[in-house]
Amino acid sequence: MASVTISNVRKNYGAVSVIHGVDIDIRHGEFVVLVGPSGCGKSTLLRMVAGLENISAGTIAIDDRVxxxxxxxxxxxxxxxxxYALYPQMSVAQNMSFALELARVDKATIRQKVDAAAAILxxxxxxxxxxxxxxxxxxQRVAMGRAIVRNPKVFLFDEPLSNLDAKLRVAMRAEIKGLHQRLGTTVVYVTHDQIEAMTMADRIVVLNAGRVEQVGTPLELYDRPVNRFVAGFIGSPAMNFIRGTLxxxxxxxxxASGAVMAVGAYPSEFAGREVELGIRPEHIQVVETAGLDARVEVVEPTGSETHVVVDTGGEKLVALIRRRxxxxxxxxxxxxxEDGQAHLFDAESGQRLDLEHGAR
Known part of the structure; x- marks a missing residue:
């Protein structure tokens, strides 16, 4: 196991800056997922940790060694x-042992390591x-086995499940997470899939345009996003946003329609402020009375739940209904x-506004 410390790391390609002073501390044995949209810099950052990309500025340390x-x-x-990057002319065993052979490890040790990794996987x-x-x-398991036999301090995964079908991705997520729990090795994992991030990570680093937006546990990011970007990126179906004036x-x-939506208590100094209200689909309820009038536009049954798109007079919302x-x-x-579940973000900066002076 090892810690990984990324300090004020920057990456430039000529005059173009793609990573802007990133700071991340990864603890011993932690499973950290770097997540964000395409082009946000997550793979570039991982490749800098691996040594496959040069660093323009800042430091990367593994176990306090720069x-x-x-x-x-x-x-x-x-x-x-x-x-996967497997050698097509080699057998599974040869692919797994190749790096050890290059390092001149003795054959008995190589065999023992390959057999142990094969048993795990x-x-x-x-x-x-x-x-x-x-x-x-x-x-994919062979590629993981090739990494395991080296007994590294840190595993780096660069979107390893992108080429798999949906069912196999789910199975492999569980397999990688179980592997981490058995080995206890530090993992840095890159994905654009926020469901992968939510289900696998001890902590998530949300990246956007080469900057860290938020670092936290999956539920911290889900329940208390620090800005509109994180709120909209984390969660599936995505959070609904409605622009208006408090x-x-x-x-x-x-x-815009003139309707007034209840959002819960907020400090009096917020009155008159342009904001975006965020509400997750599962926190929109179908009620008998005293709600907003809405008309159903799309119905998507998935079996365990139904996604419903409604129009509330110009505002389209996605509701997630778990009862038939x-x-x-x-x-x-x-x-x-649902009471207490609205999030408010400043319309201009996108930053979260604390309700009741930070109570939520």
């Missing part, structure tokens, strides 16, 4: 790539096969927000 100028092979890390029946004879999930006397949020109820396109409904 590794800026060390070759990848000298950093005591192992990387699992999106495309269920690869024993496949050791003599070539990559072309394996499924996508099996190839009314005096805590009457609620006045939206007859709903059809064109139906009129009354909807309300």
């Amino acid at each position: 590794v800026n100028h060390l070759e990848p092979k000298d950093r005591d890390i192992a990387m699992v790539f999106q495309n 269920g690869l024993e029946p496949l050791l003599d096969r070539k990559p072309a004879q394996l499924s996508g999930g099996q190839r 009314q005096a006397g805590q009457a609620g949020l006045k939206v 109820m007859p709903i059809s396109v064109g139906d009129g409904l009354s909807v309300a927000f």
Whole structure:
């Protein structure tokens, strides 16, 4: 196990800056996921930790040893790539042992390490096969086995599940998380899929345009996003946003249609402020009375829940309904927000506004 400390790291390609002074502290044995949209810099940051990209400024330390100028092979890390990067002419066992052979490890030790990794990953029946004879999930396990045999201080994963189908991605998520729990090795994992991040991470680092937006546990980011970007990125279906003006006397949020939506208590000095209200789909309730009039535009049943898009007079909202109820396109409904679940963000800066002086 090892800690990884990223301090004021920057990356420039000529005059173009893509990483802008990133600071991240990763603890011993922690599973940290770097997540964000395409082009946010997460893979570039991972490659700098691996030594595959040069650092323009700042430092990266593994176990308090600055590794800026060390070759990848000298950093005591192992990387699992999106495309597996297996040697097609080699068997599974040869792929797993290749790095150890290059390091001149004795054959008995190599065999012991390969057998141990194969047992962990269920690869024993496949050791003599070539990559072309394996499924996508099996190839990914071989790539993981090749990393395990090196017994590195840090595992680096660069979108390892992107090439798998949806069902296999779910199975491999559990497999990688279980592997981490068994080995206890520090993991830095890159993905654009926030569901992967939520289900696998001890902590999540949300990146946007080369900057860290927020670092926290999955539920910290979900329940208390620091700004509109994090609120909209974390969660599926995504959070709903409604722009409006907070009314005096805590009457609620006045939206473009003229309707006033109840948002709970807020400090009196917020009155007159332009904001965006955020509400998660599961916190929109269908009620009998005293709600907003809405008309159903889309119904998406998934079995365990139903996603419903409604129009509340110009404001379109997605509601997630977990109980079975007859709903059809064109139906009129009354909807309300669950008490205490509204988030408010400044309309200009996107930063979170604390309700009741930080009570939520």
